[in-house]
Every structure is written in structure tokens, then in C-alpha cells.
Amino acid sequence: MRFMMLMIPGGYAEAAPDVRPDAKGVEAMMKYNEELKKAGVLLALDGLHPPSSGARVSFKGGKPVVTDGPFAEVKEVLGGYWVIDVRSREEAIEWARRCPAGENDLIEVRRVFEMSDFPEDVQKVAEGFGELKS
Amino acid sequence: MTATATIEAVWRIEQPKLTARLARYLRDIGLAEEIAGDAFLLALERWPRDGIPRNPAAWLTEVARNRALDRLRRTTMIDGKHRELAIDLAELEREMPDIEAALDEDIDDDLLRLIFTACHPVLPAEQRAALALRLLGGLSTLEIARAFLVPEATAAQRIVRAKRALRDAAIPFETPRGQERRERLAAVLEVVYLIFNGGYVATAGPDWLRADLCGEALRLGRSLAALMPDEPEVQGLVSLMELNASRFPARTGKAGEPILLLDQDRTRWNWSLIRRGLDGLNRAMTLTSTPGPYLLQAMIAACHARAMTSADTDWIAISAYYQALALAAPSPIVEINRAVAVGMAFGPAQGLAIVEALKDEPRLKDSHLLPTVRGDLLEKLGHQTEARAAFRQAAELTGNDRERALLLARAGD
Numbered sequence: 162m163r164f165m166m167l168m169i170p171g172g173y174a175e176a177a178p179d180v181r182p183d184a185k186g187v188e189a190m191m192k193y194n195e196e197l198k199k200a201g202v203l204l205a206l207d208g209l210h211p212p213s214s215g216a217r218v219s220f221k222g223g224k225p226v227v228t229d230g231p232f233a234e235v236k237e238v239l240g241g242y243w244v245i246d247v248r249s250r251e252e253a254i255e256w257a258r259r260c261p262a263g264e265n266d267l268i269e270v271r272r273v274f275e276m277s278d279f280p281e282d283v284q285k286v287a288e289g290f291g292e293l294k295s
Numbered sequence: 296m297t298a299t300a301t302i303e304a305v306w307r308i309e310q311p312k313l314t315a316r317l318a319r320y321l322r323d324i325g326l327a328e329e330i331a332g333d334a335f336l337l338a339l340e341r342w343p344r345d346g347i348p349r350n351p352a353a354w355l356t357e358v359a360r361n362r363a364l365d366r367l368r369r370t371t372m373i374d375g376k377h378r379e380l381a382i383d384l385a386e387l388e389r390e391m392p393d394i395e396a397a398l399d400e401d402i403d404d405d406l407l408r409l410i411f412t413a414c415h416p417v418l419p420a421e422q423r424a425a426l427a428l429r430l431l432g433g434l435s436t437l438e439i440a441r442a443f444l445v446p447e448a449t450a451a452q453r454i455v456r457a458k459r460a461l462r463d464a465a466i467p468f469e470t471p472r473g474q475e476r477r478e479r480l481a482a483v484l485e486v487v488y489l490i491f492n493g494g495y496v497a498t499a500g501p502d503w504l505r506a507d508l509c510g511e512a513l514r515l516g517r518s519l520a521a522l523m524p525d526e527p528e529v530q531g532l533v534s535l536m537e538l539n540a541s542r543f544p545a546r547t548g549k550a551g552e553p554i555l556l557l558d559q560d561r562t563r564w565n566w567s568l569i570r571r572g573l574d575g576l577n578r579a580m581t582l583t584s585t586p587g588p589y590l591l592q593a594m595i596a597a598c599h600a601r602a603m604t605s606a607d608t609d610w611i612a613i614s615a616y617y618q619a620l621a622l623a624a625p626s627p628i629v630e631i632n633r634a635v636a637v638g639m640a641f642g643p644a645q646g647l648a649i650v651e652a653l654k655d656e657p658r659l660k661d662s663h664l665l666p667t668v669r670g671d672l673l674e675k676l677g678h679q680t681e682a683r684a685a686f687r688q689a690a691e692l693t694g695n696d697r698e699r700a701l702l703l704a705r706a707g708d
Contacts, residue, residue, distance in 0.1 A: 199403065200308060201518030204571070246514065248507070251304035276544055276563075 164253035171265020178214035208241035315405035325458035530579035531590030537572035538596035610640035663692035
């Protein structure tokens with residue numbers, strides 16, 4: 162079963178647009194990534210630029226409104242993610258526990274939907290969903 | 296989340312590494328596994344009471360190391376002639392004093408040794424598969440028994456026999472080099488593919504673990520590919536498994552009936568796996584100019600994956616890859632598949648010529664495959680009477696009721 166580990170770094174909501182991880186932090190993280198890979202569980206991973214260089218599109222009243230980052234009222238934002246293929250929720254959580262994260266960081270562990278998780282009528286409507294991902 | 300569930304998760308992640316490290320010092324896989332198992336039993340006893348340690352791997356290594364030292368001391372005291380073990384003891388005490396350092400040390404070599412030793416060709420394939428699932432997948436005996444649809448006692452016996460055979464044959468705990476490495480690697484890949492097919496071929500059956508066997512094989516394969524990134528055949532096998540697994544959702548109909556590749560609804564294929572498979576294949580192709588059997592099979596699977604409809608299939612390329620496969624790993628089954636591909640690419644007469652050359656092949660005597668393909672090609676050529684006879688012959692040979700009904704229908708009976 163696939164899980165997504167969502168990295169929510171402390172303070173990233175207010176980070177400057179040009180902020181980049183330092184070599185030391187990346188070194189520890191690379192070691193962790195290698196470990197995931199050697200265990201045969203790593204499927205994908207990526208890091209995200211800070212939200213201050215991003216934007217949010219909201220739909221209040223049915224009308225899209227664009228707000229440029231940073232977002233004053235937002236405390237927790239994504240910094241990156243891993244997709245892993247493991248045998249159980251517990252194993253996904255155990256991998257998250259091992260991440261060399263900072264003390265203000267947070268990792269959210271979420272299971273990825275498989276087509277078979279949906280009822281049959283939804284599967285029918287979602288036919289071709291997989292193709293979108295190629 | 297209960298402590299037991301956490302310990303099971305830690306076991307799956309840590310057991311291969313711990314066993315591999317212990318086996319290097321003890322030179323006995325059975326003993327290494329036993330001691331690793333002891334450490335986990337102690338964790339099951341202590342962790343629910345004391346809480347999960349901050350570094351579970353360090354905790355387990357420490358416990359296992361002490362047990363290993365105790366065991367070696369006892370053995371050397373009982374039998375003074377075990378000079379070799381005494382040397383191991385000294386080595387163990389010298390080299391494993393600092394647990395943190397031991398954890399930091401590169402375990403890749405140990406893991407590879409474990410994989411190569413557990414999949415040693417001295418063992419029958421079924422024992423190798425059971426041992427690999429046990430040592431590298433961390434599966435319990437019961438899970439392995441369920442996976443291969445055998446009684447638990449049988450699964451346990453396979454594992455015990457495998458460990459004993461490795462010890463009795465004094466198989467060195469090592470990663471072979473050069474030519475020997477290539478030969479042994481073939482045995483390792485064979486076991487991984489055997490595990491994959493154990494889950495893939497059986498479409499029926501409600502047992503979740505059987506389908507999960509494909510996942511085990513994929514993880515083993517991906518792990519092996521990460522440890523041996525320069526081996527094209529390893530990457531070839533991983534790509535082949537990913538491309539095959541991508542068709543899982545489309546291989547059976549609503550009633551559980553098998554759906555042949557060319558009839559599958561391609562929108563149901565898992566395109567994430569296809570993309571991974573194709574990416575891996577491209578990487579593997581940069582590693583060699585003479586693709587081996589797994590890479591060739593992955594290339595064939597990729598031709599199907601790239602075709603948006605079955606009519607778009609590049610049968611000429613597939614024929615060429617089967618031709619190469621027939622040279623790299625000749626077998627009558629490869630020849631039958633080649634006949635199908637050639638028939639599709641260059642017309643049924645060409646395919647039939649390959650099939651007719653196989654008619655005295657003893658290994659196909661009891662297989663329905665040859666007459667089925669023969670019937671299909673004859674039908675396309677308009678030789679209806681001969682085609683019907685071939686389908687009838689195939690119907691007699693198949694063991695599958697649904698297939699028999701289909702063949703008899705084609706025979707017009």
C-alpha cells in the first residue's frame with residue numbers, strides 16, 4: 162500500500178522566497194532518502210519552494226480570488242513529500258519516525274487512494290484516471 | 296497505534312539488516328536469524344512496558360550483539376577445538392564495540408551477502424523463495440505458508456531445511472565477484488521473479504497476501520536495484536515486474552474471469568507503474584548494449600505498455616525481442632510466444648512455421664499452449680477443419696474449466 166509522507170517544516174509559512182536548505186540538513190536527509198530507497202520502499206519524493214513565492218486561489222462566493230504568498234493567517238504549509246510503498250500503516254509511521262527532522266517540523270502520514278478503494282460506480286466514472294498520471 | 300504493531304513494523308524494516316550484520320560475524324544464517332529473532336522477542340516483552348526506544352535499531356543491535364557474544368563464548372567453552380569461532384569472537388568484540396558506529400557503517404555489503412547467500416543455487420527454488428521472504432521480507436512462517444498455499448508446517452520445513460543446507464554445505468557468506476557473480480545473480484533474480492509470479496499468476500483466491508506477494512517481490516527487486524545500481528538485469532527485472540503489475544486491475548473481469556492482454560481495458564492499467572517501468576527500462580538500456588533475458592522481457596512488456604490500443608502494438612519490435620530472447624534464454628515457451636508475435640507482425644503463415652517446428656518438442660507434449668496457438672494461426676489462414684482439431688486437442692489438455700469451455704466453443708463443439 163502506498164502512503165504519502167507530507168513534510169510540514171516549522172516556520173516555513175513565513176520563510177523568505179529565496180530560503181534554501183543548508184548542505185548539512187540536506188546531507189542528513191539524503192542519508193534518510195537513501196535508506197528508504199535501499200529498503201525498496203521509495204517511489205517518489207520532492208521538495209517545495211516556500212509559499213512566499215507561491216499563491217493561493219480561493220473560491221469564496223463561487224468566484225476565484227488569487228492571493229500571493231506569504232499568507233499571514235497560515236501556520237502550517239507543505240515543504241515536500243515522499244511517496245512510499247509499504248506493508249502497513251505502522252510501517253509508514255515507523256519510516257516517518259526515522260526522518261531527521263527539526264524539532265518544529267511535522268510529518269503527516271496519509272494513505273494514497275487505490276482505484277480498488279472506491280465503490281464500483283465511482284471506479285466507472287474514474288476510468289482513465291490512471292492515464293492522466295502518465 | 297499499539298506497541299506490538301510498532302514492533303512488527305520495526306521488525307520488517309530492521310530484521311534484514313540485523314540478520315545480515317550478525318551473519319557476517321557468525322557465518323551461520325540460521326544462527327543469525329535466531330539471535331535476531333531473540334532480540335525482537337525481548338523487544339516485544341520490554342517495549343510495551345518501557346516505551347519504544349528513541350533509536351530502536353541501536354537497541355536491537357545492542358541486544359543481538361550481547362546474545363551473539365554469549366552464544367559464541369558458550370560454544371567456544373564447550374568445544375575448544377572451535378578455533379575459528381574463537382577468532383570470530385575476538386573479531387566480534389573488537390569490531391562491534393560501538394553500537395552507534397556499527398549502525399553508521401555501510402551495511403550494503405552485508406545485505407547483498409545475505410541476499411546472495413539466501414538465494415544460493417545449492418537450494419531448490421522453493422526453499423530459496425521461502426528463505427528470502429523470511430530473511431529479507433521479514434515475513435512470518437504463517438504468512439509464507441499462505442503466500443504459497445502450503446501448510447504452515449511445510450513452509451517451516453522449507454526454511455529449516457534451507458538454513459541447514461546452507462550450513463552443511465558451508466556456503467560462504469559473501470557476494471561473489473566476476474563471472475560467478477553473474478551466475479549467482481541469475482539465481483537471485485529467478486527467486487525474486489518466482490515470488491512475483493506466485494502472486495501474479497494466481498488471479499483467483501480471496502487471500503490478500505497472495506496478491507501482496509507481488510508487492511514483496513517488487514520491494515525486494517527495488518532494494519536489489521538500489522544496492523546494485525549498475526546491473527542492467529536487476530533493473531530489467533524490476534521494470535518487467537512493474538509493467539506486469541500495472542496490468543493487474545485489468546486482468547480480471549467482474550466475475551473474476553481472466554481477460555487476455557489484447558482484450559484488456561487499457562484505461563484500467565496502472566499508469567504510475569507503467570511510467571516507473573519505462574523510466575527504469577530507459578536507465579537499464581544505458582547500462583548495456585547486450586540486454587539479458589529480463590531486460591528483453593521488459594522491452595516486450597514496454598511495447599504493450601506504450602500501445603494506447605492493442606491495434607497499435609509494435610509486433611515487429613516484439614518479434615525482434617523474442618528472437619533475441621530465444622538466443623539469450625532459449626525455451627519452448629519463448630518459441631511459442633515468438634510464433635504469436637511473428638504471426639501478428641508478418642502474417643499467420645510465418646507464425647505457423649515456428650509452431651510446426653515445435654510439434655515434437657517433448658516439454659510441450661502435455662501443454663495446451665501449442666495446439667491453442669496452432670489453432671489460432673490455422674484459423675487465420677482459413678484452414679477451419681485443422682483449426683478445430685487443434686482447439687479440440689487443446690481443450691483436452693487444459694486443466695482450467697473456463698479455458699476448456701472457450702476452446703471447445705472455438706472448436707465449434
